[in-house]
Amino acid sequence: MSLRPYGSTSVLILAGGRGERLDLLTRLRAKPAVPFGGSFRIIDFVLSNCFHAGLGEVYIITQYLPRSLEDHVGFGRSWDLDRLSAGLNYLHPFRGLERSNWYGGTANALYENLAYLEESAADHFLILGGDHIYRMDYRELLARHEQSMAQVTVGVRPVPLDQAHHFGIFEPDEQGQARSFAEKPDLPRSNLASMGIYAVRRQFLLETLRERGPAEPTLDFGRDLVPEWVRQGVLGLYHFDGYWLDVGTLDSYFRAHRDLLGAEPVFPLDAEGWPILSRTPPWAPLHLADTARVGDSLVCEGCRVRGSVTGSVLGPGVFVDEGAEVVDAIIMENAEVGQGSRVERSILDKRAVVEAGCRVGGAGAGEPNAERPQHLNSGLTLLGKDSLVPAGMTLGRNVRWAVTRAEDLAGRFPAGVVPDGSSVLA
Amino acid sequence: MDRVLTMILAGGSPDALGVLGRHRAKTAVPFGGRYRLIDFPLSNCVNSGLRKIYILTQYNPRSLRRHIRLGRPWDLDRSEGGVRVLLPYSGAHRTSWFRGTADALIQNLDIINRSRSRYVLILSGDHIYKMDYRELFHRHVVTGATITLATRPARPGDGQRFGMLELDGQGAVQAFREKPGKEIGSDTSLGIYLCEREFLMDRLAALAREDRTDLVNDLIIPAVGRTRIATYRFDGYWEDVGDLNAYYRANLLLVDAKPPLMLNDPGWPIYTRVESMTPAWLAPGSQATYSLLGAGCRIDGRVHGSVLFPRVTVEAGARVENAILFTGCHVAKDAWVHQAILDKNVRVGAGARLSGGDGLAVLGKGSAVAPGAEQIGPREDPLRSQETRA
Numbered sequence: 001m002s003l004r005p006y007g008s009t010s011v012l013i014l015a016g017g018r019g020e021r022l023d024l025l026t027r028l029r030a031k032p033a034v035p036f037g038g039s040f041r042i043i044d045f046v047l048s049n050c051f052h053a054g055l056g057e058v059y060i061i062t063q064y065l066p067r068s069l070e071d072h073v074g075f076g077r078s079w080d081l082d083r084l085s086a087g088l089n090y091l092h093p094f095r096g097l098e099r100s101n102w103y104g105g106t107a108n109a110l111y112e113n114l115a116y117l118e119e120s121a122a123d124h125f126l127i128l129g130g131d132h133i134y135r136m137d138y139r140e141l142l143a144r145h146e147q148s149m150a151q152v153t154v155g156v157r158p159v160p161l162d163q164a165h166h167f168g169i170f171e172p173d174e175q176g177q178a179r180s181f182a183e184k185p186d187l188p189r190s191n192l193a194s195m196g197i198y199a200v201r202r203q204f205l206l207e208t209l210r211e212r213g214p215a216e217p218t219l220d221f222g223r224d225l226v227p228e229w230v231r232q233g234v235l236g237l238y239h240f241d242g243y244w245l246d247v248g249t250l251d252s253y254f255r256a257h258r259d260l261l262g263a264e265p266v267f268p269l270d271a272e273g274w275p276i277l278s279r280t281p282p283w284a285p286l287h288l289a290d291t292a293r294v295g296d297s298l299v300c301e302g303c304r305v306r307g308s309v310t311g312s313v314l315g316p317g318v319f320v321d322e323g324a325e326v327v328d329a330i331i332m333e334n335a336e337v338g339q340g341s342r343v344e345r346s347i348l349d350k351r352a353v354v355e356a357g358c359r360v361g362g363a364g365a366g367e368p369n370a371e372r373p374q375h376l377n378s379g380l381t382l383l384g385k386d387s388l389v390p391a392g393m394t395l396g397r398n399v400r401w402a403v404t405r406a407e408d409l410a411g412r413f414p415a416g417v418v419p420d421g422s423s424v425l426a
Numbered sequence: 427m428d429r430v431l432t433m434i435l436a437g438g439s440p441d442a443l444g445v446l447g448r449h450r451a452k453t454a455v456p457f458g459g460r461y462r463l464i465d466f467p468l469s470n471c472v473n474s475g476l477r478k479i480y481i482l483t484q485y486n487p488r489s490l491r492r493h494i495r496l497g498r499p500w501d502l503d504r505s506e507g508g509v510r511v512l513l514p515y516s517g518a519h520r521t522s523w524f525r526g527t528a529d530a531l532i533q534n535l536d537i538i539n540r541s542r543s544r545y546v547l548i549l550s551g552d553h554i555y556k557m558d559y560r561e562l563f564h565r566h567v568v569t570g571a572t573i574t575l576a577t578r579p580a581r582p583g584d585g586q587r588f589g590m591l592e593l594d595g596q597g598a599v600q601a602f603r604e605k606p607g608k609e610i611g612s613d614t615s616l617g618i619y620l621c622e623r624e625f626l627m628d629r630l631a632a633l634a635r636e637d638r639t640d641l642v643n644d645l646i647i648p649a650v651g652r653t654r655i656a657t658y659r660f661d662g663y664w665e666d667v668g669d670l671n672a673y674y675r676a677n678l679l680l681v682d683a684k685p686p687l688m689l690n691d692p693g694w695p696i697y698t699r700v701e702s703m704t705p706a707w708l709a710p711g712s713q714a715t716y717s718l719l720g721a722g723c724r725i726d727g728r729v730h731g732s733v734l735f736p737r738v739t740v741e742a743g744a745r746v747e748n749a750i751l752f753t754g755c756h757v758a759k760d761a762w763v764h765q766a767i768l769d770k771n772v773r774v775g776a777g778a779r780l781s782g783g784d785g786l787a788v789l790g791k792g793s794a795v796a797p798g799a800e801q802i803g804p805r806e807d808p809l810r811s812q813e814t815r816a
Contacts, residue, residue, distance in 0.1 A: 038704075038705035039704065039705060039721075270702075270722055278703050282696065282697045282698065284459075284691075285458065285460050285689070285718040285721075285733075285734075286719045287690070288715055288717050288719065289715065290683075294714060295709065295710045298704075298706065299705055299708060300706070301460070301706075302690060306683075317690075
């Protein structure tokens, strides 16, 4: 008899998407590899969920800019996934004798790896997105799935109705099961959103892929398969009411960080019994100088703070010099804020340097970004990886900034002022 | 450096560290907001390219072994070489505890004999410093010495705590006196010895026959004048934190803007086992200055001039000043902690006042100060509140 209430499970994490709406943050890395919460990457949350649920066979499906993700995850040491058998592996597009294809959709990515899925001895496949922030015990979903007659069980959660058009929406019947499904509907019939979490019985998934895979190179779970499964009546819903956030946009990414702050945060990073695991290089303890004033903030090891920090999340190794002010900002690993500079409502990617006497960002929405008005309009200013803001400059709101050398600016902003909504990418 | 076998002597009993050493080996005593003493020599080894390392220990080894495990954080979980903790065992030859530094090596002589390394580096597990052993090694090879010692220029007080050296013009040792009581000679020995393996094997075998047990008195000092002993003069920070005052001072030096020992040094990282990864939370209205904080700390009150290890909580209205708080300590509302060292998981109740006065208050692992209690003045309190044993 199995000790588990459900059969063996193989996990497939979809981590190949571009995450275009995160703009500069995903210009050089896949969305699951975007830093989050100071010391973490977005994918740490789903991998930690797997760890706590005792799931030891994990495949990560990559396509878009996988290097940063692979550097971080490696072969899963931090999550005890470096095992003798199974453990962690990557499914990246490859050349083969019969086909050599890029992935055209989420289900197509699995079809292209059909041979590997057939090799797995698992009774169920658990298909997860690599870009959500949540804590969930998959064992409960899997136990429910195993007990039900459903071929597929989908994790669902209520979302604010005004956001529902960003999600796949189920219309529930009286029993809370799916009556219909629409992917990103203009007029949502409910606020019950798919979390992109699918438990599928092995045989059913393999047959579905064999049947539809060959003719549909863009086969997608949300767009093609879920509506079909609802029609066939083989799909059950698993209702989840814990914290869950799709950090798909810069605004939601920023808001999610706000949820980490506070005496009783909406989403605590250090929940008892369910720590988030990550790869941790050797940082020294955080150093606070005599002049440091830090409040309402999360600050990682390796930081050196001499100035003031409020309402912010500082990743490891960040340096805030004397007289500098950091307000409502997300500052990633090894970024620097120079003497007397003020950084407000901004996201500084890794190693971004704001030299002395600068002002970056500000309160209020301001003018939307001229090139990306739909992605950058709430006033956030974005500094790309390795970017540089030379001494004395002022950057407005909704600015995208990826200048890495002062000489690239040669005379472009003679007054040193970059207005709201600008994009300065080199 | 693959021709060097490293033996770290970590067997000493930590009497001088009082209650901090009650439940753990001295080398496993926490230091600097996230490390343990052994991390310094061990990281020096890794950063110097040494890959065959043994740690010889016997006193309360559990916490040291859990810390080291297979050496993963130091990248020492290797197919060949790596790190291993050696304890005295009963079996092949005589059965006894390690009776001294040389005896510890003698009881593991088979490892030294079997090794194909040409050199053996002998280190102490409880010194705080960052040294590139390659420079010592280079000096050894250039001078053609049989033994090379690391030294520093003698300082006042060294004569009571360390070995004192007289050197000739080339830096070769003319006289070695162990703790002579005053500063005789120009240099102080740092307890770091690089030896030719053949020489060491012969001498240890001889000591075993004569039943002598001390590395310095029975092996190094008698070798003076008989074989060439060179020195490598080290000019960096080096500290023996073998007693509570030295330990306290060395920790609090780290909170300076320019500390004598830089922990945050990308060129010479100090590796350690990670216990916590979440960022520290500093609440609105909290004030933490001139301090080191470990991961996962939660600060609502005020912290100044202190070193806090991971997951320390300081509630609103509480003040922590000039103190060292180990992992998991909890300082409740309005309490005051001053001039103190709190071992792991110490709880200071609401409104309690704890101060070492003009000395130090040291509280043992898991102990508690009752809410509202007042404990002023130097003290060492080994009692654990939830324990029945005295």
